[in-house]
Amino acid sequence: MLVQSKTIMPLNRFLPLVLSLGVVLYLYFSVSERAAIATGLGVALGISLYHAAFGFTSAWRRFLTDRWGAGLKAQIIMLAVVVTLFFPVLESGEIFGHRVGGFVNPAGIGVAVGAFIFGIGMQLAGGCASGTLFTIGGGSIRMVVTLFTFMLGSVIATINLPFWRSLPQLDRLSMVTLWGWELALALHFFVFLGLYLLVRKVEKKELISESDNLRQLPFSVRMTQGPWPLVLGGVSLALLNFIMLISLGHPWGVTSGITLWGGKLVTFFGADLSGIPYWKGxxxxxxxxLFRSDSSATNIGIIAGAMSAAFLAGKFGKSQNMTVKGILTALIGGLMLGYGARLAYGCNIGAFFSGVASGSLHGWLWLVTALAGNFIGVGLRKKINF
Structure with missing residues (x-):
């Protein structure tokens, strides 16, 4: 074993990463190239999410409660990078001879209600969709409970989808198609600049800078053990989302994979989903x-990648919240996450991040109503002293 120091880690910390890469190679040769790409991208996403601690839930909560703006500013930069990469490619509809398409969905009452429910669930569960996956990879048992009810909530929502889809909604609207990628990009940058300046004006100045201790860590240590700068985490997520677009033909999504897991679980216990329109096709x-679904394979990769990062950092399983209150909020929050995400055509990733990246109006509607839900969720956390 190597001598442990600030820059040299024991070899056993690399074991989860080696195993993850081994699984990707196995999938390439034994399942399909597509399964290997989806899983490999998931591993990279999991590492980025964990090392940057890139949580949508905590960033929004800390801004609402403490006026800490670094997380929101990193997300704005992430969105600016991803639309710059996505918009020209989406307008052409292909790259390197491969067809590509974004996540463009109707904006209506179902999206608004679903995102609002999801936003409350984020704060009760203590994580969003991507946050649930990468914290499970980090060894959180409580978030396994959240994932379980997330799956159930999403399956329950598939039963009610015909009702929610029958409510008033706009047609699918892509601002890239409507205005062309140049004008759409310019307008998005104008909005991003306004949001960035607003966050800077509102945030508490003493909370802007990173800790001096973090800045003094060697670069190699921060890259392998974390924490990464938030902006680096956001840019890496944007780049990986773009790589997914050009390699798999679609952006990053999480919810459909989790819904599939839930469907497999309930059918294993005897449920018949064949009469539900969502499942008929x-x-x-x-x-x-599970590796035949892009979203499912990516989700598995995220968990494996986050586990690899947690072992590299020596933090696997270090953070737990197994109180009765913690478990109950995980159960309720997970149900709300699953139900809300399925109504809203996705979660903070598929509906918001990839929706905005696709120039879809529903991505912006998701953001507004999910933020309102987060505001309510933060208030509920205070009431129950969580």
Missing amino acids: SMSALDRS
Whole structure:
């Protein structure tokens, strides 16, 4: 074993990463190239999410409660990078001879209600969709509970989808298609600049800078053990989302994979989903490998990547909240996350991040109503002293 120091780690810390890469190679040769790409990108996303501690939930909560703006500013930069990469490619509809398409969905009452419910669930559960996955990879048992009810909530929502889809909604609207990528990009940058300046004006100045202790860490240590600068985390997520677009033909999404896991779980216990419209076109997916779904494979990769990062940092399983209150909020929050995400065509990733990246109006509607839900969720956390 190597001598442990500030820059040299024991070899066993690399074991989860080696195993994760081994699984990716196995998938490439034994399952499909597509499964390997989706899982490999998930591993990279998991590492980025964990090392940057890039949580949408905590960033929004800390801004609402403490006026800490660094997390929101990193998200704004992330969005600026991703639309710059996405918009020209989406307008052409192809890259390197491969067809590509964004997540463009109707904006309506279902999206607004779903995002609002999801926003409350974020604060009760203590994580969003991507946050649930990467904290599970970091060894959080409580978030396993959240994931379980997330799956159930999303399956329950599939039963009610015909009602929510029947409510008033706008047609699918892509601002890239409507205005062209140049004008759409310029308008998005104008909005991002306004949001960035607003956050800077509102935030508490003494909370802007990173800790001096973090800045003094060697670069190699921060890259392998964390924490990464938030902006680096946001830019890496934007780049990986773009790589997914050009390699798999679509942006990053989380919810459909979790819904698939929930469908497999309830059918294992005897439920019949064949009569539900949502499942009629995808019953075969319930019988196939989890790695045959891009979203499912990526989600598995995120957990594996976050676990690899947690081991590299020597922090696996260090943070737990297994109180009765913690478990109850995980159960309720997870149900709200799953139900809300399914109504809103996705979560903070598929509906918001990739929705905005696709120039879809529903991504912006998701943001506004999810922030309102977060505001309520933060108030509920205070009331129950969580």
